[in-house]
Amino acid sequence: MTDIKRGWSEPVEAVLDGLDTRRKGLTHEEVRHRRETHGTNSLPEAPRPSPLVRFARQFNNLLILVLIAAAGITAVLGHWIDTFVILAVVVINAVIGFVQEGRAESALAALRDMLAPNAAVLRDGERQTVPAADLVPGDIVLLDAGDKVPADLRLIETAGMTIEEAILTGESVPVQKGTEPVEPDAALGDRASMAFSGTMVSEGSATGVVTATGGETEIGRISGLVAGVETLTTPLIRQIGEFAKYLTSAILLLSAALLAFTTLVRGMAFDESFMIVVGLFVAAIPEGLPAVLTVTLAIGVQAMANRNAIIRRLPAIETIGSVSVICTDKTGTLTRNEMVVETVVTADGEHRITGDGYAPEGRVMREDAEVEAGPVLAGVGLVSGLCNGAALRTGADHDDEEDGEEAAASEGWHVEGDPMEGALLALAGKLGQPWRDRPSARDTIPFDARYRYMAVLHDTEDGQLILLKGAPEAVLERCDSQMTPEGARPIDRNWWQEQAERVASNGQRVLALARKEHAGDRLSHEDVEDGLTLLGLAGLIDPPRAEAIDAVAECHAAGIRVKMITGDHKGTAAAIGRQIGIENTDAVLTGADIDKFEDEALRDAAEATGVFARTSPEHKLRLVTALQSRGATVAMTGDGVNDAPALKRADAGIAMGQKGSQAAREASDLVLADDNFASIAAAVREGRTVYDNILKVITWTLPTNGGESLTIILAVLLGVALPVTPLQILWINMITAVALGLTLAFEPTEERAMERPPRPAAQKLLAGRLLWRVLFVSVLMVSGIFTIYGWAIGRGLPEEVARTIVVNTLVVMEIFYLFSVRYTHGTAFTWQGIVGTRAVLIGVGITILAQVAFTYLPFANLVFGSRPLGLIEGLAIIGAGVSLLILVEGEKYLAHKWVGASS
Ligand code: ATP
Numbered sequence: 001m002t003d004i005k006r007g008w009s010e011p012v013e014a015v016l017d018g019l020d021t022r023r024k025g026l027t028h029e030e031v032r033h034r035r036e037t038h039g040t041n042s043l044p045e046a047p048r049p050s051p052l053v054r055f056a057r058q059f060n061n062l063l064i065l066v067l068i069a070a071a072g073i074t075a076v077l078g079h080w081i082d083t084f085v086i087l088a089v090v091v092i093n094a095v096i097g098f099v100q101e102g103r104a105e106s107a108l109a110a111l112r113d114m115l116a117p118n119a120a121v122l123r124d125g126e127r128q129t130v131p132a133a134d135l136v137p138g139d140i141v142l143l144d145a146g147d148k149v150p151a152d153l154r155l156i157e158t159a160g161m162t163i164e165e166a167i168l169t170g171e172s173v174p175v176q177k178g179t180e181p182v183e184p185d186a187a188l189g190d191r192a193s194m195a196f197s198g199t200m201v202s203e204g205s206a207t208g209v210v211t212a213t214g215g216e217t218e219i220g221r222i223s224g225l226v227a228g229v230e231t232l233t234t235p236l237i238r239q240i241g242e243f244a245k246y247l248t249s250a251i252l253l254l255s256a257a258l259l260a261f262t263t264l265v266r267g268m269a270f271d272e273s274f275m276i277v278v279g280l281f282v283a284a285i286p287e288g289l290p291a292v293l294t295v296t297l298a299i300g301v302q303a304m305a306n307r308n309a310i311i312r313r314l315p316a317i318e319t320i321g322s323v324s325v326i327c328t329d330k331t332g333t334l335t336r337n338e339m340v341v342e343t344v345v346t347a348d349g350e351h352r353i354t355g356d357g358y359a360p361e362g363r364v365m366r367e368d369a370e371v372e373a374g375p376v377l378a379g380v381g382l383v384s385g386l387c388n389g390a391a392l393r394t395g396a397d398h399d400d401e402e403d404g405e406e407a408a409a410s411e412g413w414h415v416e417g418d419p420m421e422g423a424l425l426a427l428a429g430k431l432g433q434p435w436r437d438r439p440s441a442r443d444t445i446p447f448d449a450r451y452r453y454m455a456v457l458h459d460t461e462d463g464q465l466i467l468l469k470g471a472p473e474a475v476l477e478r479c480d481s482q483m484t485p486e487g488a489r490p491i492d493r494n495w496w497q498e499q500a501e502r503v504a505s506n507g508q509r510v511l512a513l514a515r516k517e518h519a520g521d522r523l524s525h526e527d528v529e530d531g532l533t534l535l536g537l538a539g540l541i542d543p544p545r546a547e548a549i550d551a552v553a554e555c556h557a558a559g560i561r562v563k564m565i566t567g568d569h570k571g572t573a574a575a576i577g578r579q580i581g582i583e584n585t586d587a588v589l590t591g592a593d594i595d596k597f598e599d600e601a602l603r604d605a606a607e608a609t610g611v612f613a614r615t616s617p618e619h620k621l622r623l624v625t626a627l628q629s630r631g632a633t634v635a636m637t638g639d640g641v642n643d644a645p646a647l648k649r650a651d652a653g654i655a656m657g658q659k660g661s662q663a664a665r666e667a668s669d670l671v672l673a674d675d676n677f678a679s680i681a682a683a684v685r686e687g688r689t690v691y692d693n694i695l696k697v698i699t700w701t702l703p704t705n706g707g708e709s710l711t712i713i714l715a716v717l718l719g720v721a722l723p724v725t726p727l728q729i730l731w732i733n734m735i736t737a738v739a740l741g742l743t744l745a746f747e748p749t750e751e752r753a754m755e756r757p758p759r760p761a762a763q764k765l766l767a768g769r770l771l772w773r774v775l776f777v778s779v780l781m782v783s784g785i786f787t788i789y790g791w792a793i794g795r796g797l798p799e800e801v802a803r804t805i806v807v808n809t810l811v812v813m814e815i816f817y818l819f820s821v822r823y824t825h826g827t828a829f830t831w832q833g834i835v836g837t838r839a840v841l842i843g844v845g846i847t848i849l850a851q852v853a854f855t856y857l858p859f860a861n862l863v864f865g866s867r868p869l870g871l872i873e874g875l876a877i878i879g880a881g882v883s884l885l886i887l888v889e890g891e892k893y894l895a896h897k898w899v900g901a902s903s
Contacts, residue, residue, distance in 0.1 A: 007154040007211045008191040009184035015154045019209055021138035023156065025122035034136035041135040041151050041213035043220050054101065058094035062248050063285050070278045077271050081863055082278065085730045089287065092734060096742075097291040104298030111301065111310050115671055117662055119150040120417075122207075127391045127416050139210040143201050144389075145448065146641030146661020152217045153195040153208030155179050159444040160204035165189065167198055168218060174202040188218060200663050202641060205389070205446040234315045236694060237293055244289065251284045254713075262716060276716060279726025283708035286701045288737030296697060296745040300690030308673040309683035310657070316669030320652045321687025323560060323635040324758045325627050327620070327650075330566035330573060331509075332419075332659050332675045333637055334552075334580050335542040339423035341384075343508060343539030345499045346376045347484045353430060358392055358413035358422050360429020360436075373431045376483050379535040381431030383513040384424035386438055387456045387467040389446070390417030392425050418659075420509070423540055424469070443523040449567055449640055450616055457523045466516040468528055471569065472500040472537060473614070475512035479534040483515075488533045500537055504571030507579060508539035544579045551681035552581045558684065559757030565612045565620055565636075573613035584610035591615040594622060602626045617642035624649045633758065635680065637672075638664045654680060681754075689749040691759070692824055695770070696744045700821045702774045704736065704814055707781025714782060721799065723789040723806045728864055731854065732807060736814050739846040746839035747822060769895070777817060780887055784813055784880045791876065804855055804866040805873050811851055812881035815844055820888045827889060 007015045016022065026034070049057075059068070071086040119132045120142040127142065132150035135141065141153055149163070155177055162174035169189040178192050188196070195201075195208050197217035214220055255277045262273035301311050311317055331337055344351045344364075351371070355362025363370050364377065373381065394413050415422030428435040439458065447454035453470025468475065476496055481488040500510050514532040552562050562582055566573045570588050577585040588611045597605055599622075606626040612619065617640060624646050627634050636650035639660040644667035647653030655668035656675040665671050672679045708729055715722045724732075788809045792802035819836065836844070854860045856868050869877075 006184050008186065008194045009181050010154075011181055012154070012156045012179055015211070016156070016209060019138040019211065021140065021209060023122075023140065023207075024125035025140040026136070026138050027124055031123060031134075031136055031139070034138060035134070038136050038213055038216075040133045041210075042133045044215060051098075055094060055098050058097040058101075059090070061290065062245055063287050063290070064090055064093065066248055066252065066281060066285065067287060070281050073274065074278060077274065079275060082275065082727055082730070085727055085734070086278075086282065089282070089730055089734045092738060093287050093291060096288075096738060097294070100291055100295045100298065104294060104301075107298055107302050107305075111305055111312075114305070114310055114673060115312065115657075115665065117148055117150060119147075120144075126393075129416065135210050135213055137210050137213060141208050141210060143195060143206045143208065144446065144661075145201050145203050145205070146639075146663040147201045148662035148666070149195045149197055149199050149201065151197050151210045152212040154211050155193050155195055155206050155208045158204065158206040159446050161195075161201065161206040162203045163195055163199050164202050165196060165199045168196055168222070177204075177206065200641070200666075203448065205444065234297065234318050236318050236691075237297065240293060240694075240698070241290070244286065248285065251281060251709075254284075255280050258713065258716060266716075266719065275726055276712065276722065279722070279724075279729050280709055280712050282726060282733060283712055283729045284705050286705050286737070287733065288741050289697070289701050292697050292701070292737075292741050292745055293694060295742060296690060296693045299745055300686055300693075303689070304670075304683050304686045305673075307682035307686060308657075308676065308679040309686070310671045310673055311669070312665070312671055313669045316652050317687055317690055319633065319687070320635065320670060320683050321689075321691045322759045323633045323652055323684060325561045325563060325632045325634045326555060326680060326684075327563045327565050327623060327627075327634060327636045328677055328680070329637045329639065329656070330564050330568055330576055331542065332639075332656065333672075333677045334544060334548045334564065335576060336545050337419045337542060337659065337675070339419050339509070339540045339542050341423050341427040341538050342541045343503055344377065344380055344427070344536055345503065345539070346380065346536040347482045347489070347534075348376070350499075351377065353427060355426065355430055358415055358426045360392060360413070360426045362426075362430040364430070374485055376485055376535060377431050378433060379483055379515060380513050380538065381428045381433030382460065383467040383469055383515060383535060384431070384538070385428030385433045385435045386441070386458050386460075387454055387469045387513075388421045388424055388428075388438075389454075390415050390419075390421035390425060392416075392422055392429075392435065420511075420540060424511075424538065427538065442521060445523055445525065445528070449642065451525065452567070453528070455523060455528050457518060457521075462517075464518060466518045466523065466528060466532070467513075468515070468532060469511050469513045471567075471614070472496070472510050472512040473569075475514050475532070476500075476534065478528055478530055479512075479514050479532040480530060481532075482534045483536075491534055496534065496537070500569070501571050503537060503539040504569045505575055506539070507572060507575035508541050509572050510569055511538045511540070512536075513538060542576075544576060545676060545678070547676065547678040549580055551678040554681050554754050555684070556581075556583070558754040560684065561610075563606075563610055563612065563623075565615050565623060567615060568613060570613040573611050577611040582610045584608060588613050591619045594619045599626065603630055606630075617646060620646035621649055635684075637680070638668070640664060643667070654683075685749055685754055688753045689747070692750060692753065693744055693747050695824060696747060696821050697741060699770060699773055699824075700744060700814075700818055701737070701741055703777035703781060703817070705733075706774055706778030707785070707813075708732070708810070710778055710782045711785050714786070723785055724803055724810070725865060728803060728807045728866075731864055732810055732814075735847055735850045736811060739843045739850070740814055740818050743818070743837070743839040743843035744821065746837060748837060750823065750826065752826060773891075776891060777884075777888060780884055781810065781813055784809060784884060788876060788880055792873070798867070800865050801867045801869065801873075804869055805877060807864075807866065808851055808855065808869070808873075808877045809880045811847060812877050813884045815847060816881035816885040817888060818844075820885055820892070827893065 067086055067090050071083045075083040117132045118129050120129055122140040135151045158177050158179055161177040163177055164174045166172045171189055182191055182193055198219040259273055259277050262268045300317050304311055341353050352365040353362055364373055392413055425435040441456040441458055443457040445455040452474040453468055455466055455468040457466055476493055479491050482491045503510050513535045516532045555562050564577050564582055570590055574585050574588045587609055589609045591614045603626045606623050624634050624636050633651045635652040635654055636646050637654045638647045639656040641661050641663040643664050647667040653668040654670045655664040657671045657673040658675045785806055789802055789806050792805045854866055860866055
């Protein structure tokens, strides 16, 4: 094989020869061989920062820097133990951050792998789908609208192909492509006979031969590297980050004030008062928060991926939980997209077609009796078989060794390509027409959702014919005759219209099939404007997905409205909508209706309607905008190349992982690995869980810090001894932030998460209720601390013992508060609430062990000034925790009762 340097300027055959390949593709043996020489078709990845750099980055955080400064000053003052413990807190935090960030990044990298693009190729003369990374020079690749070109290709066949090459040339208007050679020195943008890796097919279809892969491609030479790693953050997390910065500044100011007050007013030595200030720093700074929030996000991303919803842009994890309207496709999302032609209507009546799945074997029935397929049905079969881009294979055909065994086990037929076309191939087989090893077309008008038909030009026994199939509305108007056993007769459009409506009202998808004689060599939209002969209608069943019915009901219970937006016929859409349980299916709006509405009127109509039929991608965009202007948070699904604007416009754009085009995927925030509506509902559920858990982490962390810092401030202002030393506060924060706070990241979905209405998009996190809760619990903690300290001192216990009681009380109160926080929207007094989750139990277990060590180990007594405690003290400590829980739960109950369940 000689390398092809300037394939664009050479004739197709010369390029094929040069690459030592054929139009029907390489053999598997050749592919394997070439991969050894050329490697995989992927761009080299940017080197990841070294572990050391990633570890160092953990310290690049204002909260942590303040702590490090404090450690420095304590060291200068000679308080070595304090220095050591502060540094221990800092290092433990950095290690947790480092480990969790690493895990989160690998989770994201795994998602990227799941989203790795595929390519349709011809190998051994068979169409198959392979990972784009597996392409080698000489492979024959099939391109369709919406595909991302997987490697540099010399085009060998094109049909109306335009490609958007902005990433290479900066030119955003799609350029026309063809197969004719161009000048050898043509600029990149003028090489019309080439399709370049990374560019996007806007229209049409083509076949091309791979001339370069991986780093050898034009894009590989320009950029060299794939995009870097996405950082794990969302607007909410950034908002919290901002808040943390303000908090740190406020703490610094407060500390300065405290330093001035203690030295100037109370006349303390600098050394002593500085240690109090360090206590305040440490108490007030929520140093564990950033790491815990990152973990919460990472767990959410993972949980969604496990439910087949793959996050492409992290902020989506927040928005998906707050959607109030889901606009969904029908085919494949609400239905199974496993199609079978069940009805064929010809001019002399209706036929029922039997058979199993995609097997090209079955019978033609008329009124329960089997009949022979006459010439009209044969014509229907011919269009079905030849005006078709799909392929049918049995399990036994499957020749990839890896799944050879599995394939042998499942002998069933399956489709390569569009399932609807697969069903038509099966029909062609049943009607005795070619469905395999078909001759290739002279020319093709590929299917385009804007025109709703596809046509091919073929040499047949009846001469050269245009064979066309498409939506009845699009086809009927192009026909002036209909085929009968006696030959072509003038068309009775009304009758056909009625037949189409009748078949559609059973929920079947209807296609019309037609033919026309045509002498020319090429095919254009003008050639099929009129003069066609209608052969018949095919009715395809596509059963609803059982799980979609449940998922729609779940969404309704969660206050989310579900709307179906489909390209299909009004009757079919309404029938399927009813089967699935979509609301307001009586008034179906069509694309044509939408066109008639002014924007304002569309807003009302969009809200009131459940099913939109015969829509095109532009209608989707208008509908999203209309719904959003009424304050809705909209999730929108899409699969086609033209869906990209609507997907981008939606608050959560959701692309289909299987039938979706690469263009749609890249415009989306979320990709459904299984195309299933149920996965959207699952994503909403997980989205709500993540948001709840972020809230829980914050509601737990802040009062803990608030309680500790208020204790110090109050003690200083009152001029009493500190009930807890700075060092002890450090200890508490180190143990609890990690062992307790982190457990909230693992909280499962609350039972009623999908029974409450969506949270308003504009809702501020740190406002109203949360702020009140932080203050309320902080005050409860301070009261608890002073009460128990007073009680201990009152009983004549030494100060060290009293402080040990306080430290344990604080920790126990945090534990009990944790149990309350686990249920934002309900009571914690349930069996589930008491047993907790595995994470909670482990966290609590570790904390208790640590406290026992703190209290009883002589070493700890020495370092922290703690003392062993007796049974009475222990009971008092638990009593404080229980009281806190009762008060906090009481407040929750009353707030729900008075302010409403949504609070
Ligand atoms: P959804 O939007 O729910 O996925 P859809 O698949 O019906 O529905 P489109 O792909 O826009 O939406 O198709 C619109 C119509 O065009 C279909 O109802 C069908 O009549 C026709 N059609 C679809 N695919 C083809 C095809 N490959 N060849 C000819 N006509 C087609």
